[in-house]
Amino acid sequence: MAAGADPRRWWALGALALALLTFGLDVTILNVALPTLATELTASTSQLQWFANAYTLVLAAGLLPAGLLGDRFGQKKLMLGALALFGVASVACAYAGSAELLIVARAVLGLGAAFMIPLSMSLLTVLFTAAERSKAIAIWSTAMALGIPLGPVLGGWLLDHFWWGSVFLINVPLVLLGIAALALLLPRTAGTSGVRIDGTGIALSATGLVALTYGLVEAGERGWTAPGALLPILAGLLVLAVFVLWLRRATAPLVDLALFRSPGFTWGAVLATVASFALMGAMFVLPQFFQAVFGTDALGTGLRLLPIVGGLLVGVQIAERLRPRLGAKIVVGLGFGLMTAGLVVGAATAVGDGYGFTAVWVSLVGVGLGFSLPPAMDLAMGALAQGSSGVGSGLLQALRQVGGTFGVAILGTVLNAGYRTGVDLSTLPEPAAEAARGSAAAGVQVAEAAGAPGLLESVRSAFVEGMTSTLWVCAAVTALGAVLAVVFLPRSAEDVHRAQSEHDVLAS
Secondary structure (H helix, E strand, O other), X not given: OOOOOOOOHHHHHHHHHHHHHHHHHHHHHHHHHHHHHHHHOOOOHHHHHHHHHHHHHHHHHHHHHHHHHHHHHOHHHHHHHHHHHHHHHHHHHHOOOOHHHHHHHHHHHHHHHHHHHHHHHHHHHHHOOHHHHHHHHHHHHHHHHHHHHHHHHHHHHHXXXXXXXXXXXXXXXXXXXXXXXXXXXXXXXXXXXXXXXXHHHHHHHHHHXXXXXXXXXXXXHHOOOOHXXXXXXXXXXXXXXXXHHHHHHOOOOOOOHHHHHOHHHHXXXXXXXXXXXXXXXXXXXXXXXXXXXXXXXXXXXXXHHHHHHHHHHHHHHHHHHHHHHHHHHHXXXXXXXXXXXXXXXXXXXXXXXXXXXXXXXXXXXXXXHHHHHHHHHHHHHOOOOHHHHHHHHHHHHHHHHHHHHHHHHHHHHHHHHHHHHHOOOOOOOHHHHHHHHHOHHHHHHHHHHHOOHHHHHHHHHHHHHHHHHHHHHHHHHHHHHHHHHHHHOOOOOHHHHHHHHHHHHHHO
């Protein structure tokens, strides 16, 4: 099927968007349920961490091989299989009778997600022409982002009305609808028989990404100098360096390094990763801010995160209209500039400021994301050949995944350092002080239990000081992104430029 020829393609995109809501939901909905899971499954702190880590690590390991398998065997049947696996794993999570079973089910859930993300993105190159793809990627990105604030909203409501397993069962109807719609609407996608499976490359990339991701997660929890963080990070970087050397000598490498000769792919991927750094950093700090300073519950927190998605929707629409006149280079640069402005305004937040002030700068960050993220990914996808769109999509998403994890680790360190430096715990006995020092949420609990309004004010002020430092770091990164976009990004995707050049030759 020629891209753009099937009249059902926009309906198929809608079905993909519906299926991808499950991924966004699962990113945040677990966090709401952790306190309940700790009680119901008698889970230790380590097991609570592994509920998230099992998912994240399998996701990181699976993105590249999933994209390669999509190129080899065809995206449609693997996408349907991935959705089915995600649905089955969701049911297994809901009815897991022990912490150990839940960890295993979460790992299987991560495997399903690892296939869903690159396969769904590579399908956009099959369904849509180069001219239509930017709009399709904008819809795809919005669907992924929409589930993130909806996770706490739905999770909070479900936990208030049903048992803890309902936060996983919410995936099932979306998965079933997605499978039915995609089975009908997606065209048959044949694989490329010439694609060879690079087993060594898969093993090296999976090992390196798992070790690096695990180390970054641990660095966010325990600090960068902790052996449990530093050793996996160094090991992961070493294995990934060996992976790159392998790619240079392999006859059929998992990733063709020639891809990085393309400015569109290289800088589109870099800037999509920078945007993911900013997004995950904001999504890391904002829920803690709402809960520590405003005292909101999970439902209230999710509702207060919606402006970032609203801004994203507005930004996507405006960017789509500006891009034909200004080009991707300027639009992406403007997007990073808007994100920087929003983050700088956010850095001026004071404890006494109401939610209205926060909603303004959060919306501005969302608008900037709408300007920058979809066009950057479109430039990267425009450099991919039709037969390698799966592994290229997997590489792009792996870079974004590492960028987001790195963002949370870096910004979490800055936030915790600012909070611990600013909070006054001198009036507390050491056990209570140690608990309050761990996080602002724990500090609020200690202050409320002790009936100490002065301590509560100190906790909130210290958290806002840490958040200010965090947002300044984030703003510096997005400002760098604006410079990189203007200096290095091409004006349009390679396939769009090539089509336009051919059109001009024919016209002359």
